[in-house]
Amino acid sequence: MTLPYAEVIGDPIAQSKSPIIHKHWLKALGLExxxxxxxxxAEALPAYIAARxxxxxxxxxxxxxxxxxxVMPLLDxxxxxxxxxxxVNTVVRGADGTLTGYNTDVPGFMEPLADFVTTLDQPCRALVLGNGGAARAVVAALAEAGPAIxxxxxxxxxxxxxxxxxxxxGDHGVSDLATFAQPAEGGYHLLINASPLGMVGNPPLTFDLSHLAPGAVVYDIITAPLKTPLLHAAEASGFTTVDGLSMLIGxxxxxFERFFGAPPPRQDGDAALRALLTA
Structure with missing residues (x-):
């Protein structure tokens, strides 16, 4: 019997941690x-979608x-x-073969931030680095949550x-990334690195932490390395940090629930899963 399955696609793809995550949840739930x-x-994408x-x-x-x-124009x-x-980062096949595209990056990104954004005793100011696909999800999420971006x-x-x-x-703006390599009087409550800078195989990110307000949260969505130089520096300076596994797991x-019809088990802050992903 052929089992129901889902998969992750990309170019490259061998580095993806998604199979570890989903296989862990399938086993934990006893699902086939x-x-x-x-x-x-890119050239093979239309044929792949048509076959699946x-x-x-x-x-x-x-x-x-x-x-x-x-992938968006290939969907129904x-x-x-x-x-x-x-x-679109998630494609779901209906029983009749119709394909629907979702973006689960947005709720995944916001999951570890919900309490922080809503409990600040002053209007939250968020600084987002990057303007690629990941930054689109981050900006969309923050626009709904309320910070000035x-x-x-x-x-x-x-x-x-x-x-x-x-x-x-809203009170949003843009800036040249190079501006934040130099010291300045801090004021941002939330910093998100949504760029590839600092990722393995990419140039380093140069950022001066003086741009942050006391008690700020520093969130780097990169997963390789998991503890980026930005997070190391932020921790050493006493800031709260959030690593890329938080968004990836979220x-x-x-x-997972859309693919297999059941919510995944997420006890103890995903401790067991995090141990697998960092082994």
Whole structure:
């Protein structure tokens, strides 16, 4: 008997931790199913989607770089959040073969921040670094949560277009990323690195922590390395930090329930799963 399965696609894909996460939850729940990874190039994406659409055992896929936008016109429907963000990271196959695109990055990103944003005794100011696909999900999430957002990128014009599209209302702005390499009087309560800077194989991120207010939270969505130089520096300076596994596990939880019809077990702050992912 062929088991129902889902998978993660991208180019490259071998580094993905998603199979570890979903297999752990399937085993913990005693569900029959599998979760795989598939290397899919940009040229092969249409053929991949067409073939999987016909596979009754395929429950869907998570979508990583560089396909989060390219996959959208190949689907039958988009969840309103995915449509607003302009990126899909989860595709779900219906029983009739129809494919719907979702964005679970947004709730996954916000999961560890909900209490912080709502309990500050002053208006929250958030600084987001980057203007790629990950930054789109971050800005969309923060626009709903209420902080005043500054989006910093190497191309401020592109950053402005992103903010105008996803956060047209509110006290938001853009800045040149290079500005934050120099010391300044702090004022940001929340810093999110949504750029690839600091990731293995990418240039380092140069950021001066003087831009942050006392008690700020520093959130780096990178997972390789898990403890980035930014997080090391922030911890050494006494700031609260959030690593990339928080968003990765949070977005996977939303996708898992759509694929396999049951919420994943998430006891003790995902301690057992985190141990697997960091072994």
């Amino acid at each position: 199913g599998d979760y795989r990874h598939a290397h899919v190039t 659409r016909q596979d009754e055992n395929w429950r869907g896929c998570n979508v990583t770089m560089p396909h989060k936008q390219a 429907a988009l969840d309103p959040l995915a449509e607003r963000v302009g990126a 500054t989006l910093a990128a190497r191309d401020p014009a592109k950053a402005k277009a992103l903010v105008d599209a996803l956060a047209p209302a 977005q996977a939880a939303s996708a």
